[in-house]
Amino acid sequence: MVRKIAERGDVIPALAETFREHGFAGASLSEITKRTGLGKGSLYHLFPNGKEEMAKAVLDDVAGWFEANVFMPLRESEDPAAGIDHMFKAVVRFFHAGRRVCLVGTFALDDTRDRFASEVQSYFAAWTRVLAAALKRSGFDTRTARETAEDVVAGIQGALVLARAQDDPGVFTRAMKRLQQRTRVSHYD
Amino acid sequence: MVRKIAERGDVIPALAETFREHGFAGASLSEITKRTGLGKGSLYHLFPNGKEEMAKAVLDDVAGWFEANVFMPLRESEDPAAGIDHMFKAVVRFFHAGRRVCLVGTFALDDTRDRFASEVQSYFAAWTRVLAAALKRSGFDTRTARETAEDVVAGIQGALVLARAQDDPGVFTRAMKRLQQRTRVSHYD
């Protein structure tokens, strides 16, 4: 049965793409209307606090996706190396192999960060923390695990910037391969 | 003698900071007026094409700074390793040790990139190309030099994203130390 009544979850993917492409300030309600297919009335019915609430919902959705598809596997994989490999696969999928930017990264760079400080902060904090724990379990010493986790998460963000700047998704996929190599503990043994 | 007549060069630093903090879409003329201390009339006198021309001027200025302070030393240092060390010093200084984001990176992530595609593209293309050449001269094989250059430039961008997201400049300075280590050819010999 086809549901015609819009729920928040139905429009979040379109909202997310709009914010990704235009940033928070650049994502006008008319653009959002166009992308979601909903008029302003409907949007304000679903999100009474307007753009701010839409962005919060999108950030929530992203956090949920990463929790389920990246953090949980990293935490609970019996083989930590398998969890890490799973992370790279999920990340390549999520960022459409370099053709899609990171919404949280986009928000982080300009003053949008101040509006969503805790969401932006905890996205990267959780990612580096959980990845560092997995690296440690896979054999890295505490310090190297933490440093490598930071390098990997930063490397992913930077590769997304470069791929989009150069309009070449290959920059991203190549960087991901090299970052994944660095997570193999036996690399230089 | 104090010059009172404003020239473009006088306002570019203030323009740059405004674009860095708010992004292109978020940098309103009223904010620019506040930061530069110039009224709209003066701004349009200096930049007849408005915001677009201001951003172009800022991108030009950034490109000039990197050419003089990063690319030229990388190309012309007799000792390539010294040129690379010089690059890291200059970069830490330019990005205020992680407290300042990359304007070009900010532009690259959203649809602002499309307005300034060639400027954004050539900033990163020049950087990776010149750095790869220096790495090669310092002893890396062609392929490793190119890959390391891409990793370093992406790593810098990503570290800026993380440092700002976490509101912790230390993330940037630590990442820079590790990236610099990776540019030493003898690291794993």
Next chain:
DNA sequence: GTCTATAAAGCGATAGAC
């Protein structure tokens, strides 16, 4: 060269009909 005043358009948000 700098300013104020103003224009025209777009913005986020609200009200109310259906």
Next chain:
DNA sequence: GTCTATCGCTTTATAGAC
């Protein structure tokens, strides 16, 4: 729940006084 009409404000940009 969805829409249209509208409000009040801000936006970029221009005109013209000084």
